[in-house]
Amino acid sequence: MRFPYTIFPAKPDAAFAARTSIQRPVLTLLLSKGSKTVGTLALVDSGADSCIFPASLAAQLGIPIPNSNASVFSGTSDAPQIAYYENINVAVWDHKKKDFPIKFDLYAGFCSTLEHVGLGLLGQAGFFSRFLLHFDHANQFFDIETKSPVAVSAPVVV
Numbered sequence: 001m002r003f004p005y006t007i008f009p010a011k012p013d014a015a016f017a018a019r020t021s022i023q024r025p026v027l028t029l030l031l032s033k034g035s036k037t038v039g040t041l042a043l044v045d046s047g048a049d050s051c052i053f054p055a056s057l058a059a060q061l062g063i064p065i066p067n068s069n070a071s072v073f074s075g076t077s078d079a080p081q082i083a084y085y086e087n088i089n090v091a092v093w094d095h096k097k098k099d100f101p102i103k104f105d106l107y108a109g110f111c112s113t114l115e116h117v118g119l120g121l122l123g124q125a126g127f128f129s130r131f132l133l134h135f136d137h138a139n140q141f142f143d144i145e146t147k148s149p150v151a152v153s154a155p156v157v158v
Helices: 055-060
Strands: 002-004 006-009 021-024 026-033 036-044 052-054 070-074 080-094 099-111 120-122 131-136 141-146
Touching: 036 052, 036 055, 052 055, 055 080, 055 099
Parallel strands: 036 120, 052 099
Antiparallel strands: 002 141, 006 021, 026 036, 026 080, 052 120, 070 080, 080 099, 131 141
16 A cells, blocks of 8 residues: 655744755554554654553543553663553554555554653554555655565474
C-alpha cells in the first residue's frame, strides 16, 4: 500500500536558507484501547527502537501513567526519558480510499517528552518488525507491505 510523504512548513535558517518545507513519511492513525479512540499522526522512524506516542494520548485512551511498564530510553540529546507501555490497537488511515486498511495490535509507549513534537514515532519493535517498508524520498512516497510468514524447514540431522 502506497502513502505520500507529508509536507510540513519549515523556517529557513543559516544552514538551509532556501528551505520552506520538509517532506516526511507520516501516517494518520486511529489508536484505541477498549471503547476509547483517538486520532493522531506518527512519523515512520527507522531510528526509533520502539513505537512511542505523546503521553496526552494515553490519558485520552484511559491508560494510567505512570504504570508498571516503564522503560528508560534516550534520543538525540542522550537525556534519559521514560515511556510507559500498554497494549493498544492501531488503524492506519488511507486518505485515497477513505478507509483503515491496515490494523494491528501494538505494545506502545507513551512519553511526556514527545508532547512538544505533536506526533508519535513508529519504530523498529512493533512496526518495522511487522511490515516491509520501501521509501522513495525523491518521489515523495513510501510503501507498506505485510510481511509474508517465513517458511521454517526442519533441522537436518546428520
